[in-house]
Amino acid sequence: MQSPILEYLRRVHADLARLEEGAPYSAGRTDALAAPDDTDAAGDFGIALATVDGYVYEVGATAKEFSLHSISKPLSYGLALTDHGFDAVDAKVDVEPSGEAFHELSFGGAGGRPANAMINAGALAVASLLKGSGGRSAIRRIEEHYSLFAGRPLGSNGRVFRTELANSDRNHGLAYLLSSAGVIDGDPTRALETYLRQCAIQVTCRDLAMMAATLANGGTNPVTGAEALGLDAVERVLSVMMTSGMYDDAGDWVASVGMPAKSGVGGGIIAVLPGQAGLAVYSPPLDRHGNSVRGVATCRRISRDMEMHFVRSARAGQSAIRSSGTIDREPSTTRRTEEAAAALAEHGHRAAVVRLTGDLFFAGTESVVRELSGLPREVEWIIVDVRDVDEISRLATMMLAELRRGLAEQGRALVLVDPDGRLDPAFADGEVPRFATRDRAVAHCEDLLLERYGAAGARPDSVPVVASPALALLGDTDTRRIAALMERHSFADGDVVRRVGQRFGGVFFILSGAVGITAVDADGTRVRLSTLTAGMTFGDLALGDDDRQETTAKAEGRVEVMVLRADAIEDLERDDPALAVQLWRALARDAYFRMDLDARSEAARMRR
16 A cells, blocks of 8 residues: 555645745846756655665655755765865864855855855865865766765766856855965865866755765665765764754754755755655745745655654664564464364465564654555555554654555554553544454454454354364264263353362363463463363363362353363263263364464464
């Protein structure tokens, strides 16, 4: 099914596509960095969200190429830090917020240093530090560096470069001022050309999302595995992006979005959620700060809805999936008839169990909805176990509610293992079944599977004792003789049928209802062993006087049983030894069959 996250992004895209404020920069304006590549692109709008494991959600115009422009600044800043080290770069460019527009004549800090690498003056100083090496020109090295972030080859557009160069008087002035202060060594025009060529490198919105995800992933591209930037440099780059990446709108950005970000006059914006995801938006119309109108609105909306502000998402993201599998490989402890066991073996793949762990913030929630959305269409019931989840965000409840609606449209359903009701806000109508244990949830899905796919009699509500599978080896006459020796008993919900430590009390044949079998482990913790239903038997079969009941049997709902008491068995052994032998043979066969089922179930659980 379609991911709720993709559905959400499509709604955001549809809502914000209605925004018509702003205009693209055009060639010849004194406050313009450069002309847009395509003035007809004003209506283009794309959103891409890439996770730190390389999965990309995208809607709209995410494949159209445009120029990086100022989004190139943090990438080149990282390359300069790698080439020269922090001290050498800091001597040329400071790390203080300027509070100025991108094209301001920022000049006058200590030693004439530009305030930071995100404004044009700082970017020109950084560009002057980038040199050719190993037979490669400076721009070729920059292209290769950017390509590592994007995970594909990128190149600079000569036409865009020439247009920018023809309309860069202000940047020429900045370059010469920086040269006069000794910030730029060598030819200032060459530094300007390097800067403008890096601004002309062509990318798509999807590329930007992958670049942002690479920064979020500590500098390693999550798809290719290539290191684009060292972790120390990533830390510095993201810090400067947080305080200065949105120029004179930086303070409002940190307060309302709370992610390191960088915009470009080409209409692109990237935002980085460290350890979790990279967000990119492409939409050319710009506001008075030089930022994409739709891009800013999209980042604010997504940060709020998905709780991506750094204060809320401070923990590093990781998959919240502890394990995932179908119930044919990990059945419940409920014992079934042979017919039911066969039906569940054939159809158990139609119900899946997904165990969650950690925190359900953005990254954890994304991994969960991706896993659940990607389950095969044949999976009709999905059990979500949240017992090991530490924190559940509002985003998680919202996305699981969306997921539930999508599943319902396909005739599929969620089942929760949520004893504390932590997901109740997502399912206020109470129509999603909720269980305290995974075993109960799996048994519930097994019952539903048997109702839909089981053979006749695979899940009977009641079984007369003469039809008990445990007595199947006996003939009709012998079965009736054994039944005549039994006593009928009824138990209400919660009644203890047999308690641990009691002496052997006979063999119990369940006519109707369910009986839970529990034991106490070495730590004194009560452990559920199995649930028995109509047609099944239980009872310590040992006859020694010193043997005691090792488990507790408790009624789950109203239960009717027939009991073959210990003294009745002794009478049978004395009066009709041959029939007693046949009885023990039948009971031993049934016990072996149940033991085999239990062993296979436990083996499946251990494999998980």
